[in-house]
Amino acid sequence: MKLEVIIEGVKQYYSLTWPEIIKMLNEKYGIRFIDRGVWGQVFDHPSWNYVVKVFDTDDAYLSFVNFVMENPNIHYPKFVKKPIEMHLFHKRSSHITNKTFYVVKVERLQPLPxxxxxxxxxxxxxxxxxxxxxxxxxxxxxxxxxxxxxxxxxxxxxxxxxxxxxxxxxxxxxxxxxxxxxxxxxxxxxxxxxxxxxxxxxxxxxxxxxxTDPLSADKFVKPFFDHVLDLTVSGPDMNKLTRTL
Structure with a gap:
């Protein structure tokens, strides 16, 4: 089953907020939140040779990913697959305008000296x-x-x-x-x-x-994961999610 179907289609986790999903990923499956930028969050697991980036409707980053996949270069990141489009569970995020987000697998890298x-x-x-x-x-x-x-x-x-x-x-x-x-x-x-x-x-x-991220869209809307009080996504069936990741 495709990852986007799992995340969008399983009712078991409808009631979970995004922070609760992050906590469950760590406690139950060892998938750790390791970093974030303005529009993206990065997750890691000891068994992966890549990291998973979850990012909001960042048109600049999405355009950069597409550019990189069409123009590979040793100084551009290596993406495992194209970004997968996701959607927030609309009944519990009606006040949030940016309902679409993406998941992409990218090579594991180190901070610059x-x-x-x-x-x-x-x-x-x-x-x-x-x-x-x-x-x-x-x-x-x-x-x-x-x-x-x-x-x-x-x-x-x-x-x-x-x-x-x-x-x-x-x-x-x-x-x-x-x-x-x-x-x-x-x-x-x-x-x-x-x-x-x-x-x-x-x-x-x-x-x-x-x-890794040379462009900015200069957006003024908060990313979905900063709406911490009542944001809920149509959460994943974690057994299937971890196998898919």
Missing amino acids: QFFKMLFNLEIIDDIIDAKQRNHKTCLLPDIKTFDLSLRHATFSEQNIDEWIRHYPELKLDTLIPAIVAIKQSNISKMFKWDLHGKNCMMRDDGTVVI
């Missing part, structure tokens, strides 16, 4: 891209002594861009920069706000930086 976060948060990579597009050979770049370098101890100087990139192959900027440019030049970047920073990138065990 501090130095890599700095590259994005200070827009250093954007500066490199901008300089190259203007045919400039140099720009202001960090003087790297160690990859444990924090912003507080960072110094910067005008440096040759290509030499700097070659000197630090660990950053893999020769492939990361084209991957970023490809998103910026795509149609989806014209539809949404560019929002690439250190928390919207992660890393594989081999040190490859992965762009």
Whole structure:
């Protein structure tokens, strides 16, 4: 049975709120809530080689997922399958306008080290891209002594861009920069706000930086899982759900 049918069609859990479903997943099946963003929550289980992301009607993220599945790249996340569309149990969520949400399986990744976060948060990579597009050979770049370098101890100087990139192959900027440019030049970047920073990138065990969520739709409606008082979804038959996941 398909996952969306299980979640939408089983009456046993109609009375459960979203926080109660999360609690049951953990206590009964060991499926843990591990992280959240503005529009998504991430779940994990020791037996999975992926994580499951549940996200609200985030058109920017959904468009990014579709873009990634059509344009695979070592710096884009690997999704197991296309997102599955779900619906809130309408009788208990009549005041919530965003009734649709999605579930998607994505590869397990690690947080970025501090130095890599700095590259994005200070827009250093954007500066490199901008300089190259203007045919400039140099720009202001960090003087790297160690990859444990924090912003507080960072110094910067005008440096040759290509030499700097070659000197630090660990950053893999020769492939990361084209991957970023490809998103910026795509149609989806014209539809949404560019929002690439250190928390919207992660890393594989081999040190490859992965762009996880570079766009924002600038929505003003709360995601469904922040309606904690009376929100109920048509909850899953958990035995079938865990087998499907």
